Amino acid sequence: MNHKTSSKSMASKAAKSLTDKEASKIQKSLAASVLSQRSVRKQTSADMEDIASKVLKSRKYSDATKSFAASVLSQSNDER
Template sequence: MNSKKSSSSMASLASASLRNKNTSKIQKQLAASVLSQVNTSHQTGKAMETIASSVLNSEKYSNATKSFAGSVLAQSDKQR
């Protein structure tokens, strides 16, 4: 079990991303995952881990999207 949680600064960025109508679908998915892990013991699911990993391995995503992906992976199940 991973006890890491989203930081308040990352949660704030994720919230702003979700409110922005120009944010990409993938960034919104990652931002929602970040927000779901604030002050809870929720861990990243396998499907979201796959998405986040793909984002980090790609050149086409923004730094903000990659930051959300990194946060999501940091909160994943380390046994997988």
């Protein structure tokens, strides 16, 4: 089990992203994951870890999207 949670600041940015009409689908997915991880009972799924990893390796995503991806990965399952 993972005991890390999203920071208040990151959760706030993620919430704003979800209502941003300019935000990509992938950014909104990562933002939703960040928000769901405000609780210690939630942890990143293996699929979301894979997506976040690919986002960080790509040059086509915005800094905001990469920031959400990094947050998601930082909260990944300690045993994976």
